[in-house]
Amino acid sequence: MTSIDTAPAPxxxxxxxxxxxxxxxxxxAGGPTLVLASAVLALIVLAxxxxxxxxxxxxxxxxxxxxxxxxxxxxxxxxxxxxRDLFSRVLYGARPSxxxxxxxxxxxxxxxxxxxxxxxxxxxxADQALMRLADVLLSLPPILLALLAVIVLGTGSGxxxxxxxxxxxxxxxxxxxxxxxxxRRSGYVEAAVGLGLxxxxxxxxxxxxxxLGPMLVLATVGFGSSLIAASGLSFLGLGPExxxxxxxxxxxxxxxxxxxxxxxxxxxxxxxxxTALVVNAVGRRAQARxxxxxTR
Amino acid sequence: xxLLRVDGLDVSFGAVRAVxxxxxxxxxxxxxxxxxxxxxxxxxxxxxxxxxxxDRAAIAAGALDFDGLDLATxxxxxxxxxxxxxxxxxxxxxxxxxxxxxxxxxxxxxxxxVHGLLPRAGTGERVLSLxxxxxxxxxxxxxxxxxxxxxxxxxxxxxxxxxxAGGPELLIADEPTTALDVTVQAQVLDLLRxxxxxxxxxxxxxxxxxxxxxxxxxxxxxxxxRIVESxxxxxxxxxxxxxxxxxxxxxxPATHAKGTRxxxxxxxxxxxxxxxxxxxxxxxxxDDRCRQxxxxxxxxxxxxxxxxxxxxxxxxxxxxxxxAAEPAPEEAPPLIEADRISKRFRAPxxxxxxxxxxxxxxxxxxxxxxxxxxxxxxxxxAARIVLGLLxxxxxxxxxxxEPWSGVPERRRRAARLRIQAVQQDxxxxxxxxxxxxxxxxEAVARAGVPRxxxxxxxxxxxxxxVGLPAALLERRPTELSGGQRQRVAIARALAPDPDVxxxxxxxxxxxVSVQAQILDLLADLQHDLNLALLFISHxxxxxxxxxxxxxxxxxxxxxxxxxxxxxxxxxxxxxxxELLAAVPGGNLLRS
Numbered sequence: 001m002t003s004i005d006t007a008p009a010p011x012x013x014x015x016x017x018x019x020x021x022x023x024x025x026x027x028x029a030g031g032p033t034l035v036l037a038s039a040v041l042a043l044i045v046l047a048x049x050x051x052x053x054x055x056x057x058x059x060x061x062x063x064x065x066x067x068x069x070x071x072x073x074x075x076x077x078x079x080x081x082x083x084r085d086l087f088s089r090v091l092y093g094a095r096p097s098x099x100x101x102x103x104x105x106x107x108x109x110x111x112x113x114x115x116x117x118x119x120x121x122x123x124x125x126a127d128q129a130l131m132r133l134a135d136v137l138l139s140l141p142p143i144l145l146a147l148l149a150v151i152v153l154g155t156g157s158g159x160x161x162x163x164x165x166x167x168x169x170x171x172x173x174x175x176x177x178x179x180x181x182x183x184r185r186s187g188y189v190e191a192a193v194g195l196g197l198x199x200x201x202x203x204x205x206x207x208x209x210x211x212l213g214p215m216l217v218l219a220t221v222g223f224g225s226s227l228i229a230a231s232g233l234s235f236l237g238l239g240p241e242x243x244x245x246x247x248x249x250x251x252x253x254x255x256x257x258x259x260x261x262x263x264x265x266x267x268x269x270x271x272x273x274x275t276a277l278v279v280n281a282v283g284r285r286a287q288a289r290x291x292x293x294x295t296r
Numbered sequence: 297x298x299l300l301r302v303d304g305l306d307v308s309f310g311a312v313r314a315v316x317x318x319x320x321x322x323x324x325x326x327x328x329x330x331x332x333x334x335x336x337x338x339x340x341x342x343x344x345x346x347x348x349x350x351d352r353a354a355i356a357a358g359a360l361d362f363d364g365l366d367l368a369t370x371x372x373x374x375x376x377x378x379x380x381x382x383x384x385x386x387x388x389x390x391x392x393x394x395x396x397x398x399x400x401x402x403x404x405x406x407x408x409x410v411h412g413l414l415p416r417a418g419t420g421e422r423v424l425s426l427x428x429x430x431x432x433x434x435x436x437x438x439x440x441x442x443x444x445x446x447x448x449x450x451x452x453x454x455x456x457x458x459x460x461a462g463g464p465e466l467l468i469a470d471e472p473t474t475a476l477d478v479t480v481q482a483q484v485l486d487l488l489r490x491x492x493x494x495x496x497x498x499x500x501x502x503x504x505x506x507x508x509x510x511x512x513x514x515x516x517x518x519x520x521x522r523i524v525e526s527x528x529x530x531x532x533x534x535x536x537x538x539x540x541x542x543x544x545x546x547x548x549p550a551t552h553a554k555g556t557r558x559x560x561x562x563x564x565x566x567x568x569x570x571x572x573x574x575x576x577x578x579x580x581x582x583d584d585r586c587r588q589x590x591x592x593x594x595x596x597x598x599x600x601x602x603x604x605x606x607x608x609x610x611x612x613x614x615x616x617x618x619x620a621a622e623p624a625p626e627e628a629p630p631l632i633e634a635d636r637i638s639k640r641f642r643a644p645x646x647x648x649x650x651x652x653x654x655x656x657x658x659x660x661x662x663x664x665x666x667x668x669x670x671x672x673x674x675x676x677x678a679a680r681i682v683l684g685l686l687x688x689x690x691x692x693x694x695x696x697x698e699p700w701s702g703v704p705e706r707r708r709r710a711a712r713l714r715i716q717a718v719q720q721d722x723x724x725x726x727x728x729x730x731x732x733x734x735x736x737x738e739a740v741a742r743a744g745v746p747r748x749x750x751x752x753x754x755x756x757x758x759x760x761x762v763g764l765p766a767a768l769l770e771r772r773p774t775e776l777s778g779g780q781r782q783r784v785a786i787a788r789a790l791a792p793d794p795d796v797x798x799x800x801x802x803x804x805x806x807x808v809s810v811q812a813q814i815l816d817l818l819a820d821l822q823h824d825l826n827l828a829l830l831f832i833s834h835x836x837x838x839x840x841x842x843x844x845x846x847x848x849x850x851x852x853x854x855x856x857x858x859x860x861x862x863x864x865x866x867x868x869x870x871x872x873x874e875l876l877a878a879v880p881g882g883n884l885l886r887s
Contacts, residue, residue, distance in 0.1 A: 187724035190685060195742045195792070196712030200706075205738075206727050 101227030107165030112172020220283030298396035401439030449480035558812030666843030
């Protein structure tokens with residue numbers, strides 16, 4: 001039996017491209033900004049993974065004779081007060097900085113998802129308790145919250161990640177809770193109930209994937225914020241121990257030399273800004289794509 | 297000299313030719329209706345006439361003349377002086393078209409303000425008189441309210457009032473009554489007729505010939521961007537020449553005897569060449585000549601080599617097969633037995649209201665029970681209680697003799713597969729991440745078919761059952777047409793071989809021609825599978841066509857119930873009579 005409305009549609013119907021599949025490559029139509037941002041982000045990530053590809057100079061070897069050399073042919077970004085090559089330090093600093101930001105974001109996303117779902121599906125009292133707690137935490141600036149957490153937990157990379165995660169969890173929990181509530185009342189969840197799907201399966205198959213989507217997209221943007229927060233804590237001396245290079249800590253070092261050797265502070269600072277910028281650009285684009293896909 | 301003269305209008309979006317060679321004229325105090333299905337180009341035509349076709353539209357026309365003004369050459373600035381002032385536009389969805397953050401009064405006042413028609417001091421008074429003119433009771437109170445506080449009918453009137461504020465000579469109404477209940481629809485059509493009688497020219501866009509037949513002096517039927525037939529309404533209705541016009545007329549259930557097909561038997565014919573007739577793929581009479589070229593229009597403007605009746609079997613003549621099984625004997629317990637169920641909800645203002653009050657209904661194997669009522673009458677709430685998605689506050693539901701309400705979900709789960717649902721909005725009932733195969737496959741899996749080849753085969757079989765090709769398996773629901781989506785929803789409902797399918801407004805979001813196909817499909821499936829259908833609709837014509845018995849609901853209560861033919865022929869209650877009187881082309885319901 002073939003039906004009439006499956007016959008070739010009149011020519012004004014929305015064309016249905018044959019090749020629309022999940023494997024389709026991202027369209028280049030993101031504009032030059034997106035292409036540039038993606039390329040820069042790829043380079044930063046590559047530096048984080050394998051800084052040795054870009055430089056053969058050690059980031060921690062001191063050379064007192066060549067201390068405080070201005071940027072030039074021998075040292076592109078100059079050297080610091082101990083004669084360490086800044087270009088190399090900025091490159092090697094990418095890994096700890098990115099890891100701090102990434103780790104904090106992952107912790108925050110996981111915690112937010114868990115708490116948000118618990119609030120949405122755990123009944124009235126769990127919802128009230130969790131959301132009022134989130135209200136309290138959201139009323140404090142995240143960086144202040146992270147500072148408090150670090151003071152309680154102690155310094156070091158792992159604790160900095162945890163502290164930043166704690167600061168960002170309430171925001172993610174809020175989003176997940178709201179999405180879960182919407183999804184739970186959606187027609188497709190109702191249809192699944194009508195098929196007699198057991199509750200755990202229903203939650204795993206339909207509620208979670210649809211409720212977490214928006215948060216994962218937001219997390220790409222949130223990564224930028226985590227990165228800045230992590231650098232901020234390092235700047236205050238709460239991050240990884242010296243001498244291992246980290247952008248926030250390097251920025252802090254450079255502070256004392258701003259009048260005589262501006263390059264010590266400026267290059268790590270620029271690295272933080274650039275990374276946050278490109279992550280945001282890519283994240284926003286992902287967000288726009290996601291919104292379009294789900295609201296068509 | 298006509299007020300509006302359109303000659304040879306072409307509108308393209310890139311390679312897509314949305315409107316081709318469209319010509320018509322319109323005088324003051326006259327109403328022309330453009331009728332066609334989604335994608336026929338009727339809305340693009342309307343939007344072109346108010347300069348809103350969009351940046352991507354390439355417009356070409358021999359003449360686009362409005363009272364001596366060449367609309368084709370207007371700049372955006374010039375358009376602003378015309379739009380709202382001399383040409384008014386009323387869109388379908390009043391809730392979307394009205395700004396949610398502004399009061400109704402502010403919305404209606406805007407054209408007055410923008411076009412500087414009145415001194416500021418006089419605006420308020422004029423707004424009130426406009427609202428009163430369109431039949432809004434208590435205009436003073438309503439003007440201070442926001443769109444979401446108004447009912448659908450009042451919103452549509454408010455939208456018409458704002459379109460009329462500038463005193464336009466031409467009013468374009470795009471599907472002005474499609475989302476409305478029959479009685480409200482009748483009121484809005486009467487309002488438009490009043491405007492026409494006062495000398496406003498009216499261009500009405502609709503997918504439903506029976507709706508516009510009441511109002512239009514002339515109709516133009518559009519298909520695939522072309523006007524395929526046009527003429528005086530009475531002539532076209534009495535003597536439709538183009539097969540598509542006939543199909544549109546046949547698709548209206550209210551014009552039919554019960555138990556007949558609404559749509560022509562499905563045809564799958566070769567597509568026409570670029571110069572040929574686009575309808576050839578669907579036309580029973582199409583031959584090679586149709587696929588190669590279009591004829592010159594006949595005196596009724598019909599672009600057809602085989603005009604007039606007799607081209608192919610009229611679907612009206614094709615009776616549906618009779619039921620395979622007689623309804624189950626009386627002594628067997630009914631499949632669904634709802635006994636005085638009630639449900640109260642809390643209104644936003646804190647007061648409680650009865651969504652459903654002491655409603656009783658029974659459904660036996662193989663029969664169709666229609667539930668008819670206007671929006672807010674409690675139809676959907678009753679359906680959700682019957683489906684076991686909502687617990688009634690009072691009363692009981694039994695399913696196949698077993699308690700169905702008031703039991704834990706665990707006990708219901710096993711029987712859930714026997715009662716399935718088809719919703720009004722199929723898209724919302726599909727997980728947005730799933731493709732068609734997974735949507736239907738999930739239901740097939742619940743029915744116990746193991747994953748792999750067997751499941752895929754069963755999904756394909758179900759799609760075939762509802763008339764969909766297997767090629768759609770990997771499509772996402774967003775990439776399907778409205779009719780295809782509803783077919784997928786039906787395929788999913790059929791997957792576990794249910795005894796009962798609850799259809800909540802399954803066709804109200806569809807064009808009449810697609811609606812006709814879905815109704816025929818449901819009738820075929822019921823015949824083949826001996827399904828019991830609980831069929832909920834606000835459309836009396838549809839309910840009459842599909843149902844054995846009917847329940848009429850109003851304000852959460854059952855007003856009247858009985859055999860559908862008897863209830864519609866001899867309504868015992870005033871409310872039922874009122875509903876019946878409002879059905880467009882509904883005279884046949886009684887005969």
